Amino acid sequence: MTTLKQATGPAYTRIYSVGAARGENAVPNDDLIGPIDSSDEWIRQRTGIITRTRAVPETDAIDLSTAAAAEAIEKSGLAPSDIDVVIVATISNPKQTPSVSAIVADRVGANPAAAYDINAACAGYAYAVAQADALIRAGAAKNALVIGAEKLSDIVDPADRSISFLLGDGAGAVVIGPSDTPGISATVWGSDGSKSDAVGMNHTLTEFRDGQAPWPTLRQEGPTVFRWAVWEMAKVAKQALEQAGVEAADLAAFIPHQANMRIVDEFAKQLKLPETTVIARDIETTGNTSAASIPLATHRLLEEHPELSGGLALQIGFGAGLVFGAQVVVLP
Amino acid sequence: MAFSNDEVLAGLAELITDETGIDASEVALEKSFTDDLDIDSISMMTIVVNAEEKFGVTIPDDEVKNLKTVGDAVSFIVAGQE
Numbered sequence: 001m002t003t004l005k006q007a008t009g010p011a012y013t014r015i016y017s018v019g020a021a022r023g024e025n026a027v028p029n030d031d032l033i034g035p036i037d038s039s040d041e042w043i044r045q046r047t048g049i050i051t052r053t054r055a056v057p058e059t060d061a062i063d064l065s066t067a068a069a070a071e072a073i074e075k076s077g078l079a080p081s082d083i084d085v086v087i088v089a090t091i092s093n094p095k096q097t098p099s100v101s102a103i104v105a106d107r108v109g110a111n112p113a114a115a116y117d118i119n120a121a122c123a124g125y126a127y128a129v130a131q132a133d134a135l136i137r138a139g140a141a142k143n144a145l146v147i148g149a150e151k152l153s154d155i156v157d158p159a160d161r162s163i164s165f166l167l168g169d170g171a172g173a174v175v176i177g178p179s180d181t182p183g184i185s186a187t188v189w190g191s192d193g194s195k196s197d198a199v200g201m202n203h204t205l206t207e208f209r210d211g212q213a214p215w216p217t218l219r220q221e222g223p224t225v226f227r228w229a230v231w232e233m234a235k236v237a238k239q240a241l242e243q244a245g246v247e248a249a250d251l252a253a254f255i256p257h258q259a260n261m262r263i264v265d266e267f268a269k270q271l272k273l274p275e276t277t278v279i280a281r282d283i284e285t286t287g288n289t290s291a292a293s294i295p296l297a298t299h300r301l302l303e304e305h306p307e308l309s310g311g312l313a314l315q316i317g318f319g320a321g322l323v324f325g326a327q328v329v330v331l332p
Numbered sequence: 333m334a335f336s337n338d339e340v341l342a343g344l345a346e347l348i349t350d351e352t353g354i355d356a357s358e359v360a361l362e363k364s365f366t367d368d369l370d371i372d373s374i375s376m377m378t379i380v381v382n383a384e385e386k387f388g389v390t391i392p393d394d395e396v397k398n399l400k401t402v403g404d405a406v407s408f409i410v411a412g413q414e
Contacts, residue, residue, distance in 0.1 A: 223377045224393045262374045
């Protein structure tokens with residue numbers, strides 16, 4: 001009797017390289033305060049944001065993804081044709097289908113790689129890294145291109161005081177492939193749909209079509225999200241460290257989803273990070289870019305602190321669902 | 333051991349000072365968190381979580397918006413211990 005062949009892959013994976021693309025315009029707080037009856041100081045104090053990057057109308061999440069991906073592939077040392085799976089995490093592609101990933105795969109020269117988009121909001125990048133790692137170690141793919149990409153400025157309401165003024169546009173990409181040594185720890189991930197109302201779109205597209213609601217935009221219950229993002233996510237972060245077999249003192253960098261500087265600061269406090277751990281604070285000038293925020297923050301950290309290369313970073317994404325994902329990675 | 337009203341007020345004042353730098357003597361029962369003490373929603377949630385730990389009570393998210401004054405919070409915490 002013929003025996004079925006089943007795939008197996010390498011024991012370890014790692015991130016080879018990072019690429020980034022941000023919206024073309026730096027939008028300062030003063031440009032947004034009118035409709036929310038606020039001030040530059042009010043926004044800075046509550047969010048730590050000074051400016052956020054937003055894309056021009058003709059730039060979309062596919063363009064941002066392509067630019068970030070091209071940089072990541074170029075830095076990886078691989079040829080685009082070596083990429084055999086492309087995963088894009090996004091919540092802001094205004095077309096449900098075709099996927100961002102299939103178009104990006106083609107544009108960067110990775111056609112006919114397997115390609116699909118995932119929706120895990122601000123945890124999307126951590127989810128996608130978990131998938132790429134698992135696919136490669138299972139032998140389902142050799143090299144993966146993982147992208148977090150958002151054009152959130154298409155789904156903001158200028159009069160909303162809950163989340164709109166935090167949001168920015170951008171894409172961050174990484175290439176992941178086989179490694180001789182461990183480079184991506186087990187992912188601690190999960191969801192809590194009982195809190196699905198805490199953050200998300202305020203209307204459906206069908207309500208908009210039928211004239212029952214305005215264009216859907218993002219909303220959040222800020223204090224509820226803050227509590228969950230800091231104290232519940234601190235537990236998840238500690239589990240991720242435990243599963244990775246490392247301690248906070250071993251971390252060269254802490255790269256949480258860039259939701260709000262107050263969350264980043266309180267989160268770091270809860271984890272009791274040593275002073276030697278560099279904390280990503282890209283939100284200050286990029287804003288909250290949902291699925292793109294962790295790879296964008298990683299890219300900036302490596303530009304500003306090249307000595308972090310080879311060090312361990314704890315990355316954790318959390319957001320609408322609610323969903324969360326965390327892992328420890330070796331920085332490229 | 334249950335905390336008295338005065339003990340909860342004093343403990344809450346400490347937490348408020350830690351989070352906001354507001355002098356503990358400013359914290360009185362009739363003071364509004366937002367209007368008098370200028371505490372924003374994020375600081376309020378930090379104080380709430382720390383109060384839960386300090387006093388061994390549970391303060392659900394939905395309840396936080398009902399806590400308008402320091403006195404509201406003290407009453408809720410004292411009742412919550414029972």
